[in-house]
Amino acid sequence: MTKKELFFTPGPGALHPEMPSFMNDALRLNIGSLSHRSKTFESLFDDTSAGLKELLGAPDDMQMFLLGSATEAMERIIQNCCARRSFHFVNGAFSQRFLETAQELGRETDVVKSPEGSAFDFVNAQIPTEAELICATHNETSTGVMIDLEALAALKKKHPKKLLALDVVSSAPYGDIPWDAVDAAFFSVQKCFGLPAGLGVLFVNDFCLEKSSDILRAGQSVGSYHNFPTLYSFAQKHQTPETPNVLGLYLLSRVVADYQKRGRKSINEALASRAAQIYEFLEKHASLAPFVKDRRARSATVITVETSDASALLKRLSADGIHLGSGYGKLKDQQVRIANFPVHSDEEIERLSSALS
Ligand SMILES: *Cc1c(COP(=O)(O)O)cnc(C)c1O
Numbered sequence: 454m455t456k457k458e459l460f461f462t463p464g465p466g467a468l469h470p471e472m473p474s475f476m477n478d479a480l481r482l483n484i485g486s487l488s489h490r491s492k493t494f495e496s497l498f499d500d501t502s503a504g505l506k507e508l509l510g511a512p513d514d515m516q517m518f519l520l521g522s523a524t525e526a527m528e529r530i531i532q533n534c535c536a537r538r539s540f541h542f543v544n545g546a547f548s549q550r551f552l553e554t555a556q557e558l559g560r561e562t563d564v565v566k567s568p569e570g571s572a573f574d575f576v577n578a579q580i581p582t583e584a585e586l587i588c589a590t591h592n593e594t595s596t597g598v599m600i601d602l603e604a605l606a607a608l609k610k611k612h613p614k615k616l617l618a619l620d621v622v623s624s625a626p627y628g629d630i631p632w633d634a635v636d637a638a639f640f641s642v643q644k645c646f647g648l649p650a651g652l653g654v655l656f657v658n659d660f661c662l663e664k665s666s667d668i669l670r671a672g673q674s675v676g677s678y679h680n681f682p683t684l685y686s687f688a689q690k691h692q693t694p695e696t697p698n699v700l701g702l703y704l705l706s707r708v709v710a711d712y713q714k715r716g717r718k719s720i721n722e723a724l725a726s727r728a729a730q731i732y733e734f735l736e737k738h739a740s741l742a743p744f745v746k747d748r749r750a751r752s753a754t755v756i757t758v759e760t761s762d763a764s765a766l767l768k769r770l771s772a773d774g775i776h777l778g779s780g781y782g783k784l785k786d787q788q789v790r791i792a793n794f795p796v797h798s799d800e801e802i803e804r805l806s807s808a809l810s
Pocket residue numbers: 464522523524525547590592593594620621622623641642644653
């Protein structure tokens with residue numbers, strides 16, 4: 454019998470173990486032909502939004518918008534939450550993408566960069582008065598650095614008039630998002646939610662909606678069908694402006710229901726303890742080591758590993774049916790990445806550890 458193929462890739466990642474049955478249900482229920490103007494769709498939208506808010510601890514009055522991807526969420530946030538100037542914390546490829554999105558949309562930008570693999574000094578960060586929006590990435594998937602959300606929230610409280618947008622793509626539902634400081638948060642479904650790609654989810658509060666209306670009133674574009682006022686008016690009816698990824702939404706609703714049953718606290722604990730185990734294993738390993746040296750900056754969900762020959766390691770493991778992520782950019786030859794997501798089981802992690810031994 455051939456062994457099950459295991460995916461520890463950070464995105465797209467492993468599918469939720471129940472995905473075949475969720476997909477079968479979707480076919481049986483004709484989800485692919487469900488009208489996005491029907492009552493059934495409206496309930497699906499509403500239930501998923503309520504379930505996600507409960508899971509993530511988000512306030513009830515936040516709005517859920519459905520987009521095509523997390524990268525789209527970055528563009529929509531810049532268009533709708535920032536007329537002229539944005540501020541960015543950049544420590545890898547995804548936070549850099551957020552910065553470049555703002556630049557490509559003609560915004561002035563200020564940036565604090567942190568060397569790859571190290572944390573930010575949020576306490577001493579200087580943010581210009583003119584910045585309207587602060588952009589941060591909870592988990593920089595390219596380098597395996599997870600930021601300190603409490604420190605970020607404390608920084609935001611020093612700038613109450615600015616909006617804070619948080620990329621939680623490769624962390625949520627892991628972690629505790631400080632919603633009293635966060636105005637917008639987004640993820641896509643192919644990382645920690647174990648779905649096929651093709652759906653982005655963005656939560657925004659009233660301050661984001663007001664900002665968007667202000668920009669529009671001042672005569673500046675906030676985008677077309679996916680601008681916040683349009684998304685909001687449809688979300689009021691539990692709908693979307695366009696025909697959305699209804700299948701993705703259905704599958705998400707099933708995974709969210711499963712995660713709600715487990716609860717965020719227990720997911721947090723399970724992933725944190727598994728990550729600690731993996732880092733300990735790497736520290737003792739003869740030829741592998743954690744890339745992130747500062748323990749407080751180490752990600753629980755994407756573990757970056759130093760190795761002398763990344764491609765040989767990836768090849769050897771994949772011959773064994775185990776797929777890891779390659780390193781990113783200039784770190785490609787000396788690094789591999791291991792996803793530690795809620796869809797993984799302890800047995801799978803054990804199979805990985807013994808293959809790495
Ligand atoms: C994967 C990822 C993205 C991009 O997600 P898409 O769904 O491909 O747009 C953005 N930010 C982070 C941190 C990611 O890991």
